[in-house]
Amino acid sequence: MLNNAEILSHIANRQKNFSLSRELYCDPGVLQADLENIWYKEWLFAVPACELPKTGNYATLQVGAYPILVIRGGDGKVRAFHNVCRHRGQRLCSKPNGSAAKLVCPYHQWTYELDGKLLYARDMGDDFEPSKFGLKAVHCVDISGMIFICLAQVPPAIGDMAKQLMTYLAPSGLTDAKVAYSSTIVENGNWKLVFENNRECYHCGGSHPSLCRTYSDNPAMTAMEGPDSASPDILDHWKRCEAAGLPSRFVNHPKMEWRLARIPLLNNAESYTLSTKAAVSKRMGQMPFNDAGSLLFFHYPNTWNHFLADHAIVFRILPISPTETQVTTNWLVHKDAVEGVDYDIETLTRVWLNTNDEDRLVVEENQKGILSPAYEPGPYSMIQEEGVVQFVDWYCDKMTERLSPAPAMAAE
CATH class of the missing domain: 3.90.380.10 (Naphthalene 1,2-dioxygenase Alpha Subunit; Chain A, domain 1)
Structure with a gap:
């Protein structure tokens, strides 16, 4: 598995307007870096809003290690949550899509409102505070009927x-x-x-x-x-x-x-x-x-x-x-x-x-x-494959920006 420094080296050494090196298309370490630096940080298209026409309609998707739940609430708003019960981590919804009046964990029946609030948790004691155990939210926007989500703590601008x-x-x-x-x-x-x-x-x-x-x-x-x-x-x-x-x-x-x-x-x-x-x-x-x-x-x-x-x-x-x-x-x-x-x-x-x-x-x-050891990067056609060049350049720029060590602070 390549580490971050090795990934940066592959990107830095690539020939302009050529395809990427073999490792960038197949190495497990590269995929993990892709997930952490692109998929967990960028806005992602999740579902068309019309897939969730009614209150309680939901869809699930898997973004790398993260199971995600997208659901329409009683107020008509579409929200996204980590599809993980706050009790012991059971997935709340296992089907690709469905409908639910409430979100009930199949393991111990912890029950959540469609807006993520915890409504019911049996036998948790007098000192248990349900308000601290709502579902973890994921950034979610509905843009003219297209639902986008972002797993980052602070999402990039999308305005x-x-x-x-x-x-x-x-x-x-x-x-x-x-x-x-x-x-x-x-x-x-x-x-x-x-x-x-x-x-x-x-x-x-x-x-x-x-x-x-x-x-x-x-x-x-x-x-x-x-x-x-x-x-x-x-x-x-x-x-x-x-x-x-x-x-x-x-x-x-x-x-x-x-x-x-x-x-x-x-x-x-x-x-x-x-x-x-x-x-x-x-x-x-x-x-x-x-x-x-x-x-x-x-x-x-x-x-x-x-x-x-x-x-x-x-x-x-x-x-x-x-x-x-x-x-x-x-x-x-x-x-x-x-x-x-x-x-x-x-x-x-x-x-x-x-x-x-x-x-x-x-x-x-x-x-x-x-996957063949005989593969080596080849040239893109600048007449036919300009769109590929733009995508590969974007990918390399993003990975370089996010994998590069922060500059050291000068001593005072």
């Missing part, structure tokens, strides 16, 4: 992203959506390989025949130098969408930690379907027309998303081990859309179920190759 995300997502009406279908798979690859694969479409033509019916693999579609630098056809699409009230131009974090942009689909396609037509007859929110393209949103380290006129697809990744990553995909539709009338699951999900499985295969084969 700029939240402001832009609220503006761009408003027409999609995620607060009036529902989960039509959910898929969770495990990719046998390092989490960084999973995210790298998402940040380029260099591989799309050879790997994603279903997706390429509607999604362009032209890197110019998503590699803009500024809000007005797009090709004329993209600028025309933006102007048409903006005239209809759809924010569209590229906005991003200075270091590309997140980005929003609306892109047209190929040949006036309406949705990610094999027919290229809308999968859902009832449009999302206030979307004005079917061929609005896809609003793309990613946020390091764990989410990328597509918001279309007829539905939305939200993705979440979570590391399991140095060479395993959980990928969860939710398809969202208008809450009043009726399955079998307004949409069918096969049409809605086929393209991205195919794409996810195809991505799983390329990531797993990528990981197998990297």
